[in-house]
């Protein structure tokens with residue numbers, strides 16, 4: 379449940395391009411920094427809207443990829459304007475159909491495999507048959523996108539990554555599409571976690587052990603940072619962010635927040651405020667979180683509500699029934715912005 383909170387919300391949002399042109403074009407390079415986007419897109423784009431792309435440093439990635447995989451592919455071909463437009467149209471149409479609750483229009487844009495991945499990765503909408511039978515609720519406001527979607531086309535296959543704002547975070551979503559006559563069908567969906575930090579925003583590492591957080595408080599004081607959450611403990615850990623009274627000590631905050639429901643965040647006492655669930659990591663895993671906006675001045679805590687002994691990712695149930703949350707073992711740490 380902990381991890382799924384973010385996943386499902388973002389997946390529901392599925393939006394794409396609707397806001398892409400309207401909002402920030404200053405983060406283009408953020409779209410080409412991870413593997414998913416490597417194949418990259420920016421250099422391959424056709425000329426129409428890609429002036430900023432030419433100035434990014436996207437060059438090395440495709441070069442390396444091409445050199446290390448000589449057998450399968452060479453340099454990705456440029457994406458034709460017609461492909462680019464029709465791919466964006468398909469993704470837009472999917473967002474619109476889902477927002478409108480138009481189940482038949484929605485499923486017509488997806489392959490069975492794509493729907494399966496979309497459902498499994500968080501939307502929970504189910505199979506084509508289930509969607510047609512149950513309908514789609516609709517009414518969700520599509521979230522804002524950051525930068526331009528990154529599009530790669532290889533023959534009859536396309537991949538798209540897009541960064542979307544949900545809550546206070548920026549997340550990356552990947553799509554696979556297959557050519558279908560003159561148009562495309564969505565054939566894959568992947569929630570890829572936190573988007574890379576925008577250029578110029580420092581990434582601050584927060585380590586998790588059993589049962590404590592470690593980080594440089596001074597590095598968080600500006601309020602403008604991204605987080606790398608490095609779980610070097612033997613248990614699952616997470617970061618939930620709360621705003622706490624200025625005068626509260628960590629002990630005060632721990633006592634006040636230990637009784638909060640770690641899944642729903644119900645039970646937050648007066649004077650305290652849940653900001654958001656930020657991220658989760660399995661033992662030995664690192665995850666990242668990028669804020670959509672700098673954190674306002676204030677006194678904050680990171681807290682972990684994972685039950686001692688962990689929980690089942692599929693069911694969200696604690697592996698040890700009745701186990702106390704890590705916060706009750708002292709897994710809470712404070713910092714001040716401003």
Ligand SMILES: [Cu+2]
Nearest residue numbers: 615616682704
């Ligand atoms: Cu923990």
